[in-house]
Amino acid sequence: xxxxxxxxxxxxxxxxxxxxxEGDNKAAKAKAVLTRGRFLKGKHKVWxxxxxxxPKTLAQARTPKYLRHSTLKAGTVNKYSVIEYPLVGESASKxxxxxxxxxxxxxxxxxxxxxxxxxxxxxxxxxxxxxxxIRPDGKKKAFITLKGEQAAVELGSKIxxx
Amino acid sequence: xxxxxxxRKKNEEQLNKDLEEFRKNLAELKFNKASASQQMKVSKLRTxxxxxxxxxxxxxxxxxDEAREKYAKAKYQPLDLRAKKTRKIRRxxxxxxxxATTLKERKRAExxxxxxxxxxx
Numbered sequence: 001x002x003x004x005x006x007x008x009x010x011x012x013x014x015x016x017x018x019x020x021x022e023g024d025n026k027a028a029k030a031k032a033v034l035t036r037g038r039f040l041k042g043k044h045k046v047w048x049x050x051x052x053x054x055p056k057t058l059a060q061a062r063t064p065k066y067l068r069h070s071t072l073k074a075g076t077v078n079k080y081s082v083i084e085y086p087l088v089g090e091s092a093s094k095x096x097x098x099x100x101x102x103x104x105x106x107x108x109x110x111x112x113x114x115x116x117x118x119x120x121x122x123x124x125x126x127x128x129x130x131x132x133x134i135r136p137d138g139k140k141k142a143f144i145t146l147k148g149e150q151a152a153v154e155l156g157s158k159i160x161x162x
Numbered sequence: 163x164x165x166x167x168x169x170r171k172k173n174e175e176q177l178n179k180d181l182e183e184f185r186k187n188l189a190e191l192k193f194n195k196a197s198a199s200q201q202m203k204v205s206k207l208r209t210x211x212x213x214x215x216x217x218x219x220x221x222x223x224x225x226x227d228e229a230r231e232k233y234a235k236a237k238y239q240p241l242d243l244r245a246k247k248t249r250k251i252r253r254x255x256x257x258x259x260x261x262a263t264t265l266k267e268r269k270r271a272e273x274x275x276x277x278x279x280x281x282x283x
Contacts, residue, residue, distance in 0.1 A: 065237075065238045066236070066238035066239060066240050066241070067240040067241075068240065068241050068242075069240060069241070069242055070226070070229040070230075070239075070240035070242050070243050071222070071225040071226055071228075071229050071242075073222055074181075074218050074221045074222055074225075078182075078185055080185040080186060080188065080189040081185075083189075084192060085192045085193055085195065085196035085197075086193060086196055086197060087196070088196060088197055088198065105196075122189075159193055159197065160193065160194060160197040161197050
């Protein structure tokens with residue numbers, strides 16, 4: 001970077017007549033720009049660091065002339081796709097009775113807040129907490145602890161787990 | 163089992179409602195299957211899944227048709243509405259471009275066409 005290269009200094013000869021003065025000034029200025037470059041005042045920036053970082057330039061938002069995809073396809077993620085089915089084995093029933101917890105197989109990509117939200121929407125029950133783990137067979141298991149005494153057993157019998 | 167011809171007569175709102183219903187159905191069936199407390203017809207699972215697919219198909223094709231109408235006169239069409247053909251063909255010159263000639267060529271062709279002669283017996 002640095003200064004633009006300087007042409008040797010020139011003396012501009014002007015005619016002193018009134019009429020020509022403005023025009024000559026303009027002409028002189030244009031000539032100066034051509035020979036000496038734009039920075040007529042000879043300012044140049046003082047670099048205070050050893051590194052040169054790319055300066056931030058104008059970043060404009062996209063205004064596409066056409067869409068890449070014309071329609072948004074109807075999605076497959078919905079409130080029924082999160083919780084898939086309940087687990088009903090011995091350990092699950094034990095959790096239900098002792099810990100007020102229900103056990104479900106849940107969509108692998110769902111998160112605890114997702115699970116909490118859809119569960120509440122679907123069954124109208126309050127949840128204390130959700131724990132999840134991924135089984136060795138690649139499915140996600142969710143342990144949903146409910147609020148209120150015996151809520152799990154109640155809900156379990158309603159769903160049909162018992 | 164729903165028929166697609168029946169679904170096509172409905173509008174988007176109704177289809178979305180149907181979709182919700184089918185999905186709810188499917189979720190219940192899955193629960194039943196897992197809890198194994200009752201005897202259930204497992205074949206129902208398949209039919210409900212296919213029904214959902216049918217509704218989604220009709221929904222998406224409806225949306226696509228709407229989009230086609232909307233962009234029919236546009237200067238630039240969305241990529242999925244343009245002719246698919248093959249990548250190679252899309253990059254070729256259009257028929258109009260291939261047949262384009264300069265004014266000079268046209269004048270020459272008009273004024274000095276290829277003559278055919280025949281030898282008279």
